[in-house]
Amino acid sequence: MARDLTVGKPSTVLWRFCLPMFGSIVFQQLYNIADSLVAGKFIGESALAAVGNSYEITLLFLAVCFGCNIGCSVFTAQKFGARRYGEMKTAVYTSLICAGVLCLILMTGGLLFLQTLLEWIQTPENVMADCKRYLQIYILSVPFVFAYNIATGIFTALGDSKTPFQFLALSSVANVGMDILFVTVFRMGVPGVAWATFICQGISALLALGLILRKIREIPSEKAPLFSAAAMRRIAVVAIPSMFQQGFISVGNILIQSIINPYGSGVIAGYSAAVKLNNLVTTSFTTIGNGISNYTAQNIGAGNLPRVREGFRSGLRMVWLISIPLSLLYFCGGPFLIRFFLDDGAETALKTGVLFLKIVAPFYIVVATKLVSDGVLRGRGKMGRFMLCTFSDLFLRVVLAYLFSAQLGSTGIWAAWPVGWIVATVLSCSCNRLKEERD
Numbered sequence: 001m002a003r004d005l006t007v008g009k010p011s012t013v014l015w016r017f018c019l020p021m022f023g024s025i026v027f028q029q030l031y032n033i034a035d036s037l038v039a040g041k042f043i044g045e046s047a048l049a050a051v052g053n054s055y056e057i058t059l060l061f062l063a064v065c066f067g068c069n070i071g072c073s074v075f076t077a078q079k080f081g082a083r084r085y086g087e088m089k090t091a092v093y094t095s096l097i098c099a100g101v102l103c104l105i106l107m108t109g110g111l112l113f114l115q116t117l118l119e120w121i122q123t124p125e126n127v128m129a130d131c132k133r134y135l136q137i138y139i140l141s142v143p144f145v146f147a148y149n150i151a152t153g154i155f156t157a158l159g160d161s162k163t164p165f166q167f168l169a170l171s172s173v174a175n176v177g178m179d180i181l182f183v184t185v186f187r188m189g190v191p192g193v194a195w196a197t198f199i200c201q202g203i204s205a206l207l208a209l210g211l212i213l214r215k216i217r218e219i220p221s222e223k224a225p226l227f228s229a230a231a232m233r234r235i236a237v238v239a240i241p242s243m244f245q246q247g248f249i250s251v252g253n254i255l256i257q258s259i260i261n262p263y264g265s266g267v268i269a270g271y272s273a274a275v276k277l278n279n280l281v282t283t284s285f286t287t288i289g290n291g292i293s294n295y296t297a298q299n300i301g302a303g304n305l306p307r308v309r310e311g312f313r314s315g316l317r318m319v320w321l322i323s324i325p326l327s328l329l330y331f332c333g334g335p336f337l338i339r340f341f342l343d344d345g346a347e348t349a350l351k352t353g354v355l356f357l358k359i360v361a362p363f364y365i366v367v368a369t370k371l372v373s374d375g376v377l378r379g380r381g382k383m384g385r386f387m388l389c390t391f392s393d394l395f396l397r398v399v400l401a402y403l404f405s406a407q408l409g410s411t412g413i414w415a416a417w418p419v420g421w422i423v424a425t426v427l428s429c430s431c432n433r434l435k436e437e438r439d
Contacts, residue, residue, distance in 0.1 A: 005159050005295045006081055006302040011314035018291040018318065020161035022284050027165070027172035033276050034172070035193045038179040040273065040341040045349060047190050048341060049265040050130035052272020053123055056250070056257045057114075058138055061106055063246030065149040068099045070290060071239020073153035074379060075231070077294045080158055081301030085221035092154055092216055093226045095235055103146045110139040121258040124265055130190040137194035141201055148205035151212045156294050158215070164208065171204035241383040252394040256401050256413060263410050270352025271410075273341035274334075278360055281326050285319055285368045289375030296379025312376045312432065319368035330361035356414045363418040370425035373432050385431040393424035 005013055036055075040048035072095035079088035114135055123131055152164045175196055182192030260271055292315045299307045330337070338353035370389065377386040397420035404412025 005077075005298040006304060006307070010295075010307060010310040011317070014292065014295060014311060014314050014318060017156075017159060017161050017295065018288045018315075020165040021156065021287045021291045022322070023165045023169070026280065026284060027168035033280065034176045034179050035197060036272055036276050037341050038176075038183050039190060039193055040269065040346075041343065042180070042183045043189060044343060045269045045346050046127050046265050047130060048272055048349070049124070049268040050127040050190055051134060051193065052268060052275070053118075053121075053127060053257065053261070054131045054134045054138070055272070055276070056121075056253045057117060057135060059250035059253060060247065061110065061139070061142055061145065063250045064102055064106060064243050065099075065145050066246045067239040067241075067243030068095060068102065068146065069149040069153035070242045070293065070378065071095070071153075071235040071237075072150055073157045073290070074238045074293055074297045074381075075235045076154055076157035077297040078301040081298030085219050086224045087231070089216055089219070089221060089224035090226070090228045091231045091235060093224070094228050094231045095150055095153075097227055098232060098235070099146045099150050100143075103143050107139055107142050110142070111136070114139070117254075121254055122261040124261060124268070126265060127268075133191045134194045137191060137198055141198040144198075144202045144205035147209045148201065151205070151208040154212045154216070155208075156291060157297075159294075159298075161291065163211065167204050167208050171200045175200040238378065238381065238383060241387050242378070244387065248391060248394050252398045255398050259401055259405055259413055260410065264348075266346065266348030267352045267410050269342070269346065270338070270349035270354075271356060273338050273349065274353035274356040276341075277330065277337055277357065281323075281330070281364055282367055282371075285323070285364075285371040288315065288319055289371040289378075292372055292375035293379035296376050300380060308376065308380070312372070315372040315375065316369060319372050320365055323364040323368040327361045327364045330357045330364075334358060334361075352410065355411060359411075359414045360417050363421050366418070366425050367421045370421065370428045373425070373428040376432055377428065382431070385428075389424050389428040389431065392427055393420040396420035396423055 005017060007013075036048055036051050039051045072091065076088050076091050076095075079085070079091060114132060118128060118131055118135075148167075155161065155164050178196035178200060179193050182188045182196050186192060188195065260268060292311060295311050295315075296308050299305070299311070334354040334357040335350065337357070338350055341353075342349055370393075374386055374389060377383075377389070397416045400416035400419055401413045404415050406412070408415065
């Protein structure tokens, strides 16, 4: 059901709107966590390393999906907030057409250059075959990933964060069961994990897309064209920087993965388990930031700038409240959490994963602040400032990972993360403060 984010107490509106989004991304991350958990527990350390190594490459595809999601979502939210429903529908249809073209390009490039990319990041020979099979199946599922992300972006633009949560909750639980079934009963190995995700994502995407298109058609408006070059340009203003932002983050993660891979499958497996847990937190905050972008965009469309500032402050209080218990859980409970992914005897992987969490977990409140601030910048359409803040984080993490690892080994790689987060957070908050002063 559509929800107007331009009325009501900002803190209450954001809690009701963003919490289902937070729950949705938790369940979405369960797809990746389930793949790694089942691979590590029921197949072995090498399988966990293969899935983890593949995960960094899948993020390249997700970067483009994310850009389509947020570009469509912000522009649609602005039109919804301004009550211009015909233009809103055209924005939705235009986004779907553009996403379809991008999807075909990505799938073709992925299948052609997959082997080259795996070799470039120095994938160990003992996990190369499983990485390649996993990624080939994943690439076939990319249309479903696009469809689901566009549908989710439209739902949230209309103020409906509960429906995507319900779809993800059901499909994520089903994915865990199918992972275990395909691996333990059908003995399909790493490809079984990929096929389980393929099936569950496909069903969820088709149902979500069908439902949102029906909701869009039910909103009364003048006749809406199926495509608009002007709408495409407006969507691209937000979508392309968001794609580049996530794309460069993914490239940065792949570069970091290339630094990790020479340390062997034990370190790769430990990092794979820990970074999945880490991404569960950071991606959840990113999703709350996306919700705040939609809140900001609707209020910008309605011409209510003071309400944007109130939402910014409410968003910060929200993520601070969530980040503190998560930091404590990961810092103190790291050994317990990492063991979920590993067989007995995988000591190198266990030590690696626990150390990673101990280094990064105390700084979750920092990255949470940055992602809320980024959400406001993006909702305002200030994409230049938004990209500056993101690239500073990425640049520092990659460069310092190279420098620190030369002296500290793999520990130096993990130590680079908090530095990048701190610098980027200061920049993002400064950009928002300066913009507020000009308003």
